[in-house]
Amino acid sequence: MSPELIMNLDMFPQQLESLQGRLANLYQDANTTVQPEANLLLAALKELDTASKILEIATQKLFEQTQKLGNVQARLREEYKRYQDLFEFIPNAYLVTDTQGKIQSANCATATLFNLQQQFLVNKPLACFIAVEERQAFRSQLNQMHSSECDYMQEWILRIQPRDCEPFEAAMTVAPIRDAKGKLTGLRWMVRDIHHVSYQPLLSLER
Template sequence: MKFDRFIRKVEGVRQQTDSLYKSVHEAPQQQELLIQAVEQLSVSLEELHVAEEELLQQNEQLVEYQQEIEKERQRYQELFDFAPDGYLVTDINGKILEANQAASQLFAIDKTRILGKLLIVFVPQQARRKFREKLARLCQQTQLRDWEIGLQNSQGILFDCEISATTTNDNKANCIGIRWLLRNVSDRKQAEEKTRFVELQNLHLREAAEFKSKIIAVLSHELRTPLNAILGFSDVLLRLNKNQFTPQSVNMVETIIRNGKQLLTLINNMLDFAKLEEGKFSLNLQYFNITELFKLITDDLRFFANQKNIALNIDINIQNVKVLNDPIRIQQLLTNLICNAIKFTETGSVLVELQELNDDKIIIIVKDTGIGISEIDLNYIFQAFRQVNQTKTRRYQGTGLGLAIVKDLLNLMQGTITVESSLGEGSTFCIELPRTVISE
């Protein structure tokens, strides 16, 4: 090392000074002049000693700096080699000088074999002209960010790649190389494509749902007008001629009226469902006596329970009977629940309870001893046009809109509904409602 040679030279000067000093004492002539020269040499030698100490200290610092630089170089090399994205260093012509492990995997080629190759060999033929144009402008632009291009590995397999690049310059600001960041975005592109496909499908589904709701609304209006006329004239016919009709004729007219009312209920449900789906449904909030409405609903439906020899029982346990809600819609959802309970119960009873949960909430429970609902079907019973999937189900009429409307109405009322059921053991529907519904 140069520093070692410097130390040897200093030692040589010291030895020569000692030799000269001895010669001065041995030669009496011009002793004083020689002594002065020796003293000056001694001073110079001392200064050299000081310089030697400083150099030793600086050399130790240089060694420490070199060790730190080596650690940083190793750290950088590790980051370079094990980075998740591909990193390349090329000259200005795109010749690969350095490559990390991710780049090697990206191009499916050994790391040692990729060095010296031109990056353009991994660009498909149809995209090479554009790549050359980008490469030619890169030294002037100094950087390239998030450029998406299709590349191919050594086996010819194509993949989508996102490229970012920056140039490196010498002391005179001349472009001497390029650093490349390569990221395989094939998975992301596929995910984006799937997302776009799903969004398109959802758009088609929304359009289909809107179209379906419009058709339901139009058909319901068109059906309700003649049906109301049929019910009206049938009722008038029965009242004016009941005494003149035979029992068989009276029964036939009553059957027309009863089935007409059932059909009108189905049509009204379809209209309400269409409005709920379109978000055009609103509540007419008012204060009313919940127990009076409760008794009125059960009294109206008791006839249907008696026809099937089913007991319809009520249990009211509530102190504050005043609630703020839409009484017509409360009647609708309760009628749907109780009618369902009666329809799917062959023997036993239907129990309807009204309770207070606290000062702010009331609970309505409809419990039957009917055919029950399987655990699988419990996940779908609130979907529109869906009935429980049982072997007996086809015996029962209905559109499957009742529970869907109940669920949507409860959402408007800030209420909830839960159900517990087992096949052959009946079902229990539990509704929680705020005593005062807040208008939105």
């Protein structure tokens, strides 16, 4: 919610109170009038007074809902920050791509592993960091993710080609991201360098 809208909402109760005061004065003046039109004016003022009271109740409810919304937004910001902190400090390279393998976000470990600053990873195809001789196999496996309706993780062994460095063997764990209707909307990846360590495959890849 914009600051301008919040400011207008803050001023609205005062404006409503002023309106009700003016209505009370008009009602008093009309009540002392002896002209035939006085009855019609009184009826109109009563209806307007009723409408203003209904509006006052609605305004109070709106303020309560606005306050609740503000609290929810604050909690969401806190949760998002926690997620970002976890995402950044995961020791393994972790990244999210769209369904075509274009990088949407990547953590610090990914930048180190791929030898490229984080801001330059975004929007790059993940295939750019696969060794040239294995890119076709990578794309074939990626296409199979599109045609498959499975929701379990898969682990691929491929050679990673960092920027301006020698390629190395890595274990790439990939999991699908699906919307409420089951449509594939993205992919989550974890990449581990297994060249210098004793490789242990994940014990269970199914969710």
